[in-house]
Amino acid sequence: MTIEVKPILPRFGAEVSGVDISGPLDEETKRQIVDIQNRWGVTVWRDTGLDDAGHVAFSRIFGHVELAPRHSAKPSRMSEPELFDASNLDADGNIVDNESIRLAAGGNRLWHSDSSFMDVRSSQALLLCHEAPPHGGPTWFADTRSAYEDLPQEMKDRLEGLEATHSYFWSRRRAGYPYTEEEIDAKPIARHPVVHVHVGSGRKALFVGAHTRDIVGMEREEGRKLIDELIDWCTQPQYVFPVYYKPGDMAIWDNLCSLHRGGEYDDTLYRRDMRRTTVRDPQAEETALDHYSRMFAAAADTPFNPAEKTRDRILAKA
Numbered sequence: 001m002t003i004e005v006k007p008i009l010p011r012f013g014a015e016v017s018g019v020d021i022s023g024p025l026d027e028e029t030k031r032q033i034v035d036i037q038n039r040w041g042v043t044v045w046r047d048t049g050l051d052d053a054g055h056v057a058f059s060r061i062f063g064h065v066e067l068a069p070r071h072s073a074k075p076s077r078m079s080e081p082e083l084f085d086a087s088n089l090d091a092d093g094n095i096v097d098n099e100s101i102r103l104a105a106g107g108n109r110l111w112h113s114d115s116s117f118m119d120v121r122s123s124q125a126l127l128l129c130h131e132a133p134p135h136g137g138p139t140w141f142a143d144t145r146s147a148y149e150d151l152p153q154e155m156k157d158r159l160e161g162l163e164a165t166h167s168y169f170w171s172r173r174r175a176g177y178p179y180t181e182e183e184i185d186a187k188p189i190a191r192h193p194v195v196h197v198h199v200g201s202g203r204k205a206l207f208v209g210a211h212t213r214d215i216v217g218m219e220r221e222e223g224r225k226l227i228d229e230l231i232d233w234c235t236q237p238q239y240v241f242p243v244y245y246k247p248g249d250m251a252i253w254d255n256l257c258s259l260h261r262g263g264e265y266d267d268t269l270y271r272r273d274m275r276r277t278t279v280r281d282p283q284a285e286e287t288a289l290d291h292y293s294r295m296f297a298a299a300a301d302t303p304f305n306p307a308e309k310t311r312d313r314i315l316a317k318a
């Protein structure tokens with residue numbers, strides 16, 4: 001068996017074939033797949049034949065698979081506790097009719113790195129398509145390693161040693177969710193370097209996206225200008241490509257060397273059933289089993305479970 005790797009961009013993204021990942025894999029094959037993922041940052045697998053359990057089992061070759069957060073306002077459709085429901089469907093399989101959840105989903109259409117708002121970051125995300133809209137519904141990916149490497153030396157020097165704060169609630173605000181700066185101040189915030197070494201490849205990568213709120217030690221306005229400038233830089237045409245899905249197709253992206261965003265489609269009209277697993281940053285020492293739910297519980301008022309005050313504002317806006 002030979003694993004075939006077909007690059008999408010010269011330095012980023014590849015379609016992988018020639019291996020059946022729906023069954024058990026030997027150690028050598030697992031090692032090769034991890035190497036391919038580390039090299040290309042995003043891999044695309046067509047017609048995988050994976051079911052929910054197989055999806056979770058395959059994900060484990062990359063490391064510790066997180067438990068998905070559960071929200072009281074959105075009962076889960078998922079059969080496995082590790083599966084994150086990235087669909088526009090409710091627990092009964094109908095298209096979601098809830099303005100607060102739809103607004104939260106709008107945040108996913110901004111360029112971001114999943115979980116950058118957590119102290120313990122995520123590395124690989126494995127998104128499997130169960131049902132796709134007839135037109136659109138892609139995921140777009142951006143190469144934050146090549147984008148860093150291509151920066152002028154002057155900018156690399158400027159970024160050296162900088163750290164940024166990241167907040168889930170900040171990206172929701174950017175997407176139109178009615179949080180005030182003061183409310184976001186009171187919620188959990190994470191802090192990460194703006195440039196870090198991507199351990200799987202040894203290459204440096206930028207680490208800013210829609211969750212990135214401020215540059216530590218910089219005036220707020222100046223920091224936000226820099227954050228926007230870096231996101232714009234990373235998402236230039238030479239660094240990005242879309243993945244369109246059919247049922248059974250899967251994209252795997254490494255959040256520590258890429259940004260992504262959900263592409264446009266009419267989510268009030270078309271069903272899009274996507275399920276995701278999330279692998280913990282292999283460098284993390286944190287051993288908590290369910291730190292997502294802990295973070296969202298600490299935040300109390302979330303788009304999935306808004307407090308009365310916020311709910312009134314959403315309804316007023318809708």
Ligand SMILES: [Fe+2]
Pocket residue numbers: 108112113114260
């Ligand atoms: Fe995402």
